[in-house]
Amino acid sequence: MVISIFHNTKIYVVAPANTFTGGPELLHQLVYHLRNNLNLDAYMYYIPSSILDPVHSAFKKYGNPFVREVKDKKENLIIVPEIIDGIKTLKNFSNIRKAIWWLSVDNFYLSFILNSKKNLFLPRAVNKLIFLLFKKRIFDIQEIAYRKIRKNQLNLNKFKAIRDADYHFVQSYYAMKHLEEKGIEKNKIFYLSDYLNEEFLKTQTDLSQKENIVAYNPKKGFAFTRKIISSAKDIKFIPLINMTRDEVIKTLQRA
Template sequence: MKVYSDTKIYIVAPAGTATGGPELLHQLGYHLRNDLNLNAYMFYQPSDHPDPVHEAYEMYRVPYVDEIKDSERNIIIVPELFQLMKVMDAYTNIRKIIWWLSVDNFYISKFGKDSPFKSYFYMLINNFAYRFFNKEIFDIPNIAMEHYQRYNLNNDKTVVTADLHLVQSYYAMKHLKDQGFSNVEYLSDYINEKFLKKEINLDRKEDLVVYNPRKGYRFTSKLIKRLKNYNFKLKAIENMSREEVLETLEKAKVYIDFGNHPGKDRLPREAAMMGCCIIVGKKGSAKFNDLPIPAKFKLDTNENINTIIKSIVDCVENYNKNFPKFEDYREIIKEEPLKFKKDLARIFKV
């Protein structure tokens, strides 16, 4: 996309929020300003938030504005979340880009907008069940994806106004191209440098298997029940700071994830960089080369659960044998910051 000397690039992000998506948006702003010397600004929603810059992202030092100049020389970039994507509707002249950081989260957020009472009810029940019974009743990602199974993005009045679609994963690339979109460019991301720079210390490894309890818990809980019969520890990654996540992954030998992978997920990459063996299902981006691990470690949840248990146990008991099998994946992750910069320079032509 052509960038002029006076072009302003506005990046729409949720105010005061610290999760994976907003961090990528701030990284984008940082590199547009510091590597390409472009006039990039954050545009937070809601725009009247009293303190929109979360402390976790102050280090990126991307200035923000509270209004957008609707000029054809300017560019607005929105993530795939339905509510933030709708910001584009207020402007007619500016050039528009959607950055698909995931596929599933578009439909989950759209489900929340289209069916607010049903969505709120599901979330309320899930939060209650998880708090008191350590489980979830409704698989909201699957419900949303099934609800919009036949949804045609070409009929979405906001999506079709985009001049360019950027995709963070090959999963998203296929999803858009299957629906006939041709104005699609690949722009992935990279994980936090704390994980990229940390040296793996195999002496710190324990017989520990870690998992994300809020992803695919219905199936993961079956695994946990069976794995308790073995002589190793299980730990959920939840309610942790970034430093606590890093410390936990440093000790773990195996990371498992049988939930939905809405985009090229951050946690499997962080786990791999800390020396974990990665064992996942085949949902979302995990099915694609977004997660380029040996095929034997991608196991469909419809398979015999004994096969999955056997793979996990083997990675724990024969860790030194399995650890090198993820070296190619770790090398790919290490190269992601440089690839991100190269892709930015290719997409935004000064």
């Protein structure tokens, strides 16, 4: 199977509005390269589409145009990230060709669990009450969600939007094999890689300034990371969260 691009094809790449993380940056990079390297008619489409200024300040440098309406025509293509809100967006269209970019398999399952009010209702309610009374939380909701993922992953084919998608883009062998094992047709899967922002690569690091700290992403494999943290009491672990890009770079330079 090939992905046909016609003379009048418009490509829409969906991203969460005003959100600064690695996933949305890849989506912006994709539109940038589709326009500037392949000379294709590509646009950002933000969700929700009603936000007045949906472009995060960190991504304005890409200069990607965005639209508030997708033309639902068969010659066009819409690409959504694997998060549940992205996949739900596909339900709004019936004619356009649809693609899901699986930037992180775990993020799909995690977003499904965390976005459902029925899932983890009791620990969430207890956390809310304890926080109101004592300003702390008892349960690690994300960790519980990860346990649920490992114990019982969802059947992808139960989601009509996933089942009906024309294409699936993956950036890892793990994602490709996972989709195949979950029943996604092999000829619908295409490899679409990502790359690290050049600001991380151009930074000069003074090795003499290194400290006895470890930087980690708390949203990736934290169940395992927690075991390492508990076994290495002499090391300071710093989560890379709620930081600007400059703060992340400076933290990595010290780690």
